[in-house]
Amino acid sequence: MGSTTDSQLRIVIVGGGIGGLTAAIALRGPNRHITVLERSRMLHEVGALISLQPNASKLVTQWGLDPFLAGARPLADRGFRLFDKTGKVVTEVPLHTERFGSDRVLYHRQDLHAGLREAAVSTSLPGSPVIIRTAAGVVACDAERGIVTLANGEQVQGDLVVGADGIKSVVRSAVLGDEDAAKHVPIPTGLSAYRVLMPLSLLEAVPDLPLSVSTWEPAITSMVVGGDRRVIMGPGRGGELYGMVALVPDPPVDNDKRAEEEDNSWVRPGSKAELQAAYEGFPQWLLDIFGTAPDADIGLWQLRDLDPLPRWSRGRTIIIGDAAHAMLPTQGQGASQSMEDAEALAAFLADYTESKPSEEQLLAALQKVWEARYERVSLIQAYSRQQAKPATDAGSNKVTLNPGEFLAYNCDYNGAVDWLARQKKSKA
The missing domain is CATH 3.30.9.30 (D-Amino Acid Oxidase; Chain A, domain 2)
Incomplete structure (x- = not known):
């Protein structure tokens, strides 16, 4: 796994998909030792097209990932065109870079994943390259102590464990505890x-x-x-x-x-x-x-x-991406929200590069991630579900924003610190 020192923040990320690799990249920096544990051998990422919305594609640029993704031949999406059942155009919504500061970008999932993996292990980004262990399935997690157990019985210790292991997350069960985990299944x-x-x-x-x-x-x-x-x-x-x-x-x-x-x-x-x-x-x-x-x-x-969860973190462990807030594809925000999670985690740990945070400081940082992300991502979950089933999703959780307002809500985003400050100001 590579050598570590007592001064390094040891970060263990469970899951090597888009969310896990993005978190690894975002968290790179001085005195960080980052290991990604991926259950597969990463030989064949699922083939499908995927979009990164402007709220995420601006993070790609911010993290210096554009050169790594150039070979993926990304396409900038210039608009949505809606047809009704007869084939008639009902509405058109242009997408302009200047509105949200970045494009909605279309990728093949395999290409995006390959570019992120290359960036994670690159020596040209800040901090040490990420260590990626494949065929390393996690079967249990001690959230309080930051210990994950692999299928072969090996235990891996982290100062911080990030569960990015998808909708069937093992880490989510450890974070929620048995009773809540039984209530919150896909x-x-x-x-x-x-x-x-x-x-x-x-x-x-x-x-x-x-x-x-x-x-x-x-x-x-x-x-x-x-x-x-x-x-x-x-x-x-x-x-x-x-x-x-x-x-x-x-x-x-x-x-x-x-x-x-x-x-x-x-x-x-x-x-x-x-x-x-x-x-x-x-x-x-x-x-x-x-x-x-x-x-x-x-x-x-x-x-x-997933219905919104009662918590995302416990002890030294936090869940992100689909493990925390899996959503329907109608808004195309699944991957983008996992990238926002990664940015939030990095932002609230940004002060701890000279030395490791204390346990109290780590818990405070994970709480900040929750405060900055939970309300926003829960609304995007609800709207994604509502758009899929508009006739049956009435009730107290119904979202009242119209599509144009929600497009702005989704994409007018400049990181977790800024978002948290804006939300506090709007509620003052």
Whole structure:
């Protein structure tokens, strides 16, 4: 694992996905020894298109990551175009860099992940390179003492443990404790998502396709919405690929399969025929795109999220990203919010580079992360859920911001310290 000294802040990050790698990068600095424990061998990151919203893409620039991500051929998204069920354009929302200080940027998830991993272990960023251990699955965590136990029985000690281990987080259970963990498990949302990724060149054969759907110069995100179904689609990897997410109500599941699905079966191969049938009555060009996609490139995900948790930290341990606030993809904010978490954690530990924080100081810093992040991310969770199920999400938790106001809420963000100060001022 590399040598450490008593003066170094030993940081153990559980999970080597986008949130975990971003946290490792953000936390780099003098007297920091950072280890990422990833259960997989990082041989094949899940293939899909992903967006970083302006609130996150400005952090990419702030952290000096643009050179590492240039090879990913990112595309700056220049707007949203909304179609109704008949194929008519209902509204257009341009995206301008000057409004939020950065672009909404589209990546292939594999490319983004590879660039972040390269940055984490680079010698050109501040502090020592991050140590990444693969095939290092964590099966238990002592949150108070900062000790994680690996599947092989090895124990790893940290002054700070960051749980970035996703919606099925082991670290979350340790932070919440048995009773609260049992109350806060990933919940089926009643929705599933077909995810399609194909060469953009295949769209050339689709007749009557709106130009804005097939073009990538400029890149436009298109949405087709009707009833309880919606498709979000756009280009990626420099115009090489085209990605789609199509939301549908969960298919019926018989009781014999339900227990199995509650365990691990959240993902299965998607049926092109079932996808087209689910969108019967939508524009023919949309059905033709579905028909053009290679069968092997269609997957079906049961969508789950988390209700807001009563805490994110306990002792020397904090959870971030999907482990703390998994959300539906309708706002495209999942990855961006995990990056905001990483920035907040780094910001409130920024004073401790000459020496380690005391236990009291560490606890105070983790509490600041909670104060700066909880209300904001919980509202984004609620809005993401509401947008997916507008007809059934009425009630006390209903978000009253309109889409334009919420776009500003999402993207007009300049870090946790600034956000906390603005919120305190607005409530004064």
